[in-house]
Amino acid sequence: MxxxxxNLKTRFSDTTFQxxxxxxxxxxxxxxxxxxxIQKLRTLQKGMHEFDSIKTRLPIILWNFSxxxxxxxxxxxxxxxYIYYDIDNSLDFEFNKNYFTAYWKSVSGTGYGCLVKVSGVDKNNFKEAFIDIAGQLNIPFDYKASDIVRANIISYDPDVYYNPDAHIFDCTCYSNTDTDDIEENHHSITKNTLINSYVWNGEKSPIRYDNLQEKISEKERVYDANGVCDLRNDKLYYSSVVIPRVIKEGKRNYILSxxxxxxxxxxPELQDSRLIGFxxxxxxxxxxxxxxxxxIQSICxxxxxxxxEWIPFNNEKRRFLFDPKKEFxxxxxxxLAITYLNKDRGEQKKQLISxxxxxxxxxxxVFKIKDILEEAKVSPTTINKYLPIILMEEYGSEIGSVQQFFNAKKQIQKLLSTPQ
Structure with a gap:
């Protein structure tokens, strides 16, 4: 929906495209x-008063979120x-039609508006998905446009391109569950002997199921004493063939395709017969x-x-890389990943309290601990754990001046005297 x-001045609407x-x-x-x-606007130059005046009167749509x-x-x-992109001042952009659900001339007529189809997008991972997909499709974009409720003027284009069968970008990899990317926790059926033991017309050359090693080789990485490279927010994204263990009847064509x-x-050099056999x-x-x-023949x-026209697209991620020279x-x-994550989360909570x-x-x-609890939205246990450290590290000898506002002298003394 x-x-x-x-128009741009309207703040509420009960009108939708279903x-x-x-x-x-x-x-x-x-x-x-x-x-x-719209046709008149296309005869005007951007920045002109009449141009801007017309834009404010035109209907708008929220493409990204309902x-x-x-x-x-x-x-x-x-x-x-769907995720929407503006391609401004570029009528020569080359669209790979397999990956765009729709594109049309922008309201000014000097660029394009376009949509890609996605799954697994939510409020938390939208920006990450927005930026990464744009990079994979070489879409020039404005970071300010990566807003889940960004309003876009509905353009007019009788020659709009529409492909209801365009590729769907799986965005579940853009999440905060960083332990999902450990090799030992990856359950792709491509590792199942039912698939890997198949003899491809007598040929023994392996079919590549991902480009992980290629992506790792391109990534600058430094391993610590534990043999861990924590990429943190600079995660490594790669393309992987993940085959469901069970494919139900209504989804066979889509999934197999x-x-x-x-x-x-x-x-890209795989023989036709090997793909059909796979x-x-x-x-x-x-x-x-x-x-x-x-x-099956028709799908292939x-x-x-x-x-x-097919190119690898990211659908998996790695935050942690492990030294191949070290035996685990x-x-x-x-x-190790859980240990690093817990430490990271602890630092985030500490920073939030600070x-x-x-x-x-x-x-x-004047404020008290209950005010910190309300402001930071953390538990009393977390406050007790990190507030003494913050008081010592950040305020130290100035604790006396802090007490005139943080009206909890006994609580401060108790916090500072409690073994951590």
């Missing part, structure tokens, strides 16, 4: 009352399963009701006909 507003097809039809519709104004009718982030409900696309993207094996091993041979033919015991990598304490102190008013 896409929320539509009368489907992407409805929104595309609206962009194409030459009977819209505002089409004449809302409860308002345009604020707090009113966002869920992803529309995407597997075929990833295989060809990672193995997808047939997945079909027979994983589909609850296997597809007929002619259907469609993918192979566009062989040169089973489960050791997972334990900022909250400093903010309260700057108000030059």
């Amino acid at each position: 896409f929320r539509k507003f009368n 489907t992407i097809q409805e929104a595309i039809n609206y962009i194409k519709d030459d009977s819209r009352p505002e089409v004449k104004e 809302t409860d009718g308002k345009r604020k982030i707090k009113n966002a409900i869920q992803s529309t399963d 995407n597997i075929a696309i990833k295989i060809i993207a990672l193995n 997808i047939s094996k997945v079909n027979n091993s994983c589909c609850t009701v296997p597809m007929h041979d002619d259907e 033919t469609t993918v192979l006909n566009k062989r040169n 015991q089973k489960g050791e990598k997972q334990k 900022f909250s304490f400093s903010d309260l102190l700057s108000e030059c008013r």
Whole structure:
């Protein structure tokens, strides 16, 4: 569902496009009352008063997230399963049509608006997904446009491109669950002997299931004494073929097509017969009701006909890399990752309490521990753990001056005297 507003000044709307097809039809519709104004706007130069005046009167749409009718982030409900990009002042941008659901001329006529289809996007990972997908598709973008409730003027283009079968970007890798990327916790069926033991027409050359080692070789990395390279916010993203253990009947065509696309993207020189054999094996091993041979042939033919257009796209991530020269015991990598994550989270909580304490102190008013709790949104146990450290490290000999505002002299003494 896409929320539509009368113009940029409108703050609430109960009008929506229920489907992407409805929104595309609206962009194409030459009977819209505002089409004449859009055509006039395209004769004007940006920055002119009349140009800006027309823009403020045109209808707008929220492409990225559906809302409860308002345009604020707090009113966002869920992803529309699309991400919108502006391509300004560039009519020569080359679209790989396999990866764009739609694109059309911008309202000024000097660039494009475009949509890519996504899954697994939420408020927390939207910006990361926005930036990474733009990089993979070479889309020039404005970071300020990476807003989940960014309002976009609905343009007019009778020649809008629309591909309902465009590739879907899996964005579940853009999450905060950094332990999911440890090798020992990766459950791709590509590691299953049912798939790997298949003899490809007598050929023994392996099919590449990911480009992880290639991406690692390109990454600057330094291992610490534990043999760990913690990339933190500079995570390594890569493309991987992840095959579900069970593929239900209603999703067979979509899933098998995407597997075929990833295989060809990672193995551009793979013979046609090997791809067909691979997808047939997945079909027979994983589909609850296997597809007929002619259907598998059709899926593979469609993918192979566009062989040169498929490129690897990121759907997996790694925060932790481990020194290949060091021997790790089973489960050791997972334990190390959790240790690093817990330390990182502790530092984040400590920083949050420090900022909250400093903010309260700057108000030059009396406050207590309950005020810090309310400001920092952490537990009393966390306050007791980190506040004494903050008081000693950041205020030290100035504790006396702090006490005139932090009206908890006994609490300070208790905190500072409690063994940590």
